[in-house]
Amino acid sequence: MQSPDPLAAPAATADPSPPLLDVAGFSKSFAGFVALDGVNFTLRHGEIHALLGENGAGKSTLIKAMTGVVQRDGGTLHLEGEEIAPRSAAEALKAGIATVYQEVNLAPNLSVAQNLFLGRQPTRFGLVREREMRRRAEALLYEFGLAIDVGAPLESYSVAIQHIVAIARAVDQSARVLILDEPTASLDAHEVEVLFAVMRQLTARGIGIVFVTHFLDQVYAVCDRITVLRNGRLAGTAPIAALPRIELVKLMLGRELSRATSARPMASAASVEPPVAVFEGYGKAGYVAPFDLSLHAGHVVGLAGLLGSGRTETVRLVFGAEKADCGTARAGEGAVAVGSPREAMRLGFGYCPEERKTEGIVAELSVRENIVLALQARRGPLRPLSRREQDEIAAKFIRLLDIRPPDPSRPIGLLSGGNQQKALLARWLATVPRLLILDEPTRGIDVGAHAEIIKLIRDLCAEGMAMLVVSSELEELVTYADEVVVLRDRAHVARLRGEEISVPSILAAIAEAPASAALPA
Amino acid sequence: MKRSPAASLLARLMPVLATTAVFIAGFLICSAAYPNFASLRVVMNLLTDNAFLGIVAVGMTFVIISGGIDLSVGSVIGFTTVFLALAIERWGFPPLLAFLVILAVCAIFGAAMGAVIQYFELPPFIVTLAGMFLARGVSFLLSTESIPITADLYSHLADHAVRLGGGARLTVPAMIMLAVVLGGMVLLHLTRFGANVYALGGSRTATGLMGINVPRTTVAIYTLSSVLAGLAGIVFSLYTSSGYSLSAVGVELDAIAAVVIGGTLLSGGYGFVFGSFLGVLIQGLIQTYISFDGSLSSWWAKIATGLLLFAFIAFQQLTLHLARRPRRRPRLATAGAAP
Structure with a gap:
């Protein structure tokens, strides 16, 4: 059913040995909404396999279906050639598939040692042998390069260490497949390196790792193969070397370079209009790098980038839903503080968030x-x-x-x-409002409504409203934006104006490798 | 770069140490005010008079650490005393058999509450509130009068005590309470079950994802609390030699107060059995002070308990805040430098 995909076929035949984990034809619908549609996925022994896709692509449904958290409608699951059908996370764990989520699922109040061995502590006469348990915990963590006080409560350690403890617990329970669901989202560069070292070490033991992340740099830093999902379907699977960055971004966003530019009118008058709001050096440490942004009446500024690149973060700062810690904001004549949504509303800002529900x-x-x-x-x-x-x-x-x-x-x-x-x-x-902020205004709505919303955006703009729109739909952005700001790894990396705006130019800006290979700090 | 285990232990013990300090300070104040206060006899009476409260407080500690609450314990004590009085005096049960039967009844009652909380996903507050009305109502149904218990075993047990000199007597109720406190400490701090109780209070979902049998643990916790309430009821009937459907009204709140004063966090996850024991003794101390004084209204005990509760909750929030300060950066270096 995935035959039209040229990338999937050669990858599957290249390796003769039976895969560690074989997902075939997974399907799942939620109340008529197809979340997974005949998805195939293979994980080999000792490989780190990136599972990528934008919001709603089906990544988390696929993971939940593999681990029995949701029951699939169709498809088979083989672990080392043996068919399994876990009905809960506990059963999947017993079979050898462990998942470590972004929010660490351990008891924060218990000691590290108790967390590692909860439910299987060494006992004598029904009493936990605390000293023996700590000794084993220290030995186990030592393999992962951690020398910490295992008697201290888990919550006294950083998220990175908590992740490693969760991984150690899973691996010690003889997990053969490890699913890491965005483990790096709250880690800094150094912590990411530590985690990668642990991951590489695990693959040396033959463990297969499914790695879900938004950070493309991390994919290229640590993964062997990539599988991309889009709208619940397999968009492609390829070894890392066969999939350059730009191809990967295209797979994720589902764009072909050929269907590109739309001839668009140059919005010349816009820059003459006085700005509704101007942000200079605006940002928040660890949230979005400082950026400049000026929003004019009758002018649409689009924010483009992959999921997690800092688009939503930018608009939350602009609307005061998150407090900036540097830079200045001006609206009308003087400097203003946009410290809360209330203040933003008083300035005439409106915000339609992404998470409608x-x-x-x-x-x-x-x-x-x-x-x-x-x-x-x-x-x-x-x-x-x-x-x-x-x-x-x-x-x-x-x-x-x-x-x-x-x-x-x-x-x-x-x-x-x-x-x-x-x-x-x-x-x-x-x-x-004088400024209307829309975050993914066309997400999850049918095609007809799509067109109406886009028409609305254009009409509103023509009436002199300033607009700031976040969208993953690049073609849409191209049709209505007067300026497109491209974000990557929580920083504004490119600004396209007028004729420069086209789907290929946006894609190129998103995919461009950062000058230094540094990870987001 | 390791944080010393001693320091982390100290941080965890902080609330209990504070409770200990309050108890010692309170005892010293009482002794200064009344010269004959500081005697073994007063201490032993403190244990005897508060034995039933100490027993329920141990059960309540498990419940609260797991993130729940049990409002039914006072009513269960009342029900137990009425049941015992009727069974022994009217229905001709031998006392020991009556004890076994009531403990079994309490176990079923607690298990049922635990099951309802678990499988209907209802808040423990509501379920045990229903249990509270139910148990109290049934005890009124059995009898509305106070029934004296005249069985031989009762008078025998009342006389039986270890004499410690100076008129001090370690009575049977006190011995039962001390045994329950010790047993509770072992169960909570040294067994897998105890670790599961803490884990439930830390994160219920995570505990389930770690493969712990959450339903079984929940049912076990409420069963334990009700059985201990039944045992407290037995001790209460020994102490008063009677059964009365209005006995032990509001004891659940005294128990919760003792647990919180003892350093257990109401939101679950942190606490010690020994702290709850001290919390009971502190409440007893206030009562004793008032009876020594003679002129003070007994309501002052409630006022003092209320003030202490406020002070302890404020103190807990402060220590929690200090303990949870992020320590990311130094931890980092540890991870990186390790082999």
Whole structure:
């Protein structure tokens, strides 16, 4: 079923020995949404295999299906040639597949030694032999290059050490397959190196590692092969040497260089318009490197980059959802502080977050209540909107944005994704913002709604609103952005304007290897 | 670069050491105020008078460390005393058989609460609150009067005590409590089960992912708490030689106070059985002080307990805050420099 993929076939035939782990034709749907569609995946003995893909590509579903956390609808799983069907993480662990998640799943209050041996501590007459347990814990961690006090509580150590403890526990329970789900997300460069050393050491013992990460540099630093998922399907599998950076980015984003540039009008007037907001040297240590950004009325600035590259982080800083620790912000005449969303709203900023479900809509409230939420918040509790005003506003936006069904009293949770997104847009439009920030406005909504949202963005812009849009849909960005800022590893690395904006130029900027091979610090 | 094990041990023991210091200070203050306070006899009476509270506090320590709460223990004590009085006086059970039966009943009761908490994913607060009303209601159903227990074993056990001189007597209830405290310490601090209890309080999901049988552990914890409440009920009936459906009202709150004063974190994951024992003794000390004084209203005991609770909770937050300060950078170097 994956035959059209040229990259997968040669990789599979190149190795004659039976794979350590063989996933064949995994499928999984959640309430009609296809999360995995006939995905094949093989892991060899002693290899580090990167599993990559953007949000919603199916990485975590694949991992959960392999470890029995979710039950797959179809497909087979073989571990060293033997078919297995784990029904829980514990069963997968027993079979030899261990997962270490980004949030370390250990008991932070217990000692390191207890965490390593919980449930299988050495005992005599029913009592735990503390000294023996500590001795074994020290010996075990020594293999991983750690010489720490194993009697101290786990939480007194850094996340990196906690990860290594989790890995040591898994390996000591005879795990043959180790799945590392974004273990490096909260580590600094040195800690990443320590973790990589541990990973390489494990592969020398024949253990296979599935490595999920957002950091392409890390993929090229430590992995042997890469598998890319996109929209629940296998996009390709290849040895690292056969997949240059730019090809990898194309696989992840699903873009071909040929379908490229759209002739776009040069937005000449935009730069003449006074800026709505200007950020200079704005940033936060360990979050986003300092950046300059100026947002003009009638001007769309797009943020492009891979997942985890710092796009959402940038807009959260701009909206004050996260506090910057350097740089200045100016809105209108003078310098302003954007230390909280309240202050941002007072300046006329609006923000539609990416996580519609958790950060945007209040599912139980009606469409009307969701729409007037931000406007009411800005007016304050002492000046409530009358029911008639609320009805008017809701009716106006339902008509304007064509929200369906056009019933303002319906709980918003019952609407489709596209209509929820429109209602969220309406919430901010009702406040008549001067700057509207959209994070993945077209994520998870159907094609028709897609086009409508894009048209809306253009119309709003034409009416003189400044916009800042995060999107993984590069073609969309190309159609409406006047300026595209490319991010990589939590820094703004390129700025494309007017005619420079095209899908290939954005891809090239994303994929470009950093000048130094340094990891994000 | 290792942090010395002694230092880390000290950090963990900090709350218990604070409780010990408060107990010693309190004892010294009482002794200074009343010359005949500092005697073995007063200490032994302290143990006897608070034996039932000490026993439930041990069970409560397990429950709270696992991240739960058990509001039913006071009612279980009341139910136990009524059941014993009826079984021995009216139904003609030999006392020892009555003890066994009531402990079994309590075990089933606790296991049921644990199972409901686990399988219906309900908060322990609500489930044990229901258990509290249920047990109290059933004891009223059995009898609304105070029934004296006149069995030989009761008068025999009341007389039986180790005489320590100076009028000091180590009574049977005190001995049972000390044994439960010791047993609880061993079970909590030295067994796999005890480690699982701490792990549950640290992170319930992680404990499950580490392959620990979470349902079994949860049921075991509430069973233990109810059985100890039943044992406390037996001790209470020995102490009062009667059974009454209104006995031990509010004891669950005294037990929770003792556990918290003893340095156990209400949110779970941290604590010691010995601390809860000291917490019980501190509450007893306040009571004793008031009875020595004679003129103070007994409500002052509640006020003092309340103030102590506030002080200890504030102290815990402070030490937790200090203990959880990130120590990333120095740790790092350790990892990198190792072979």
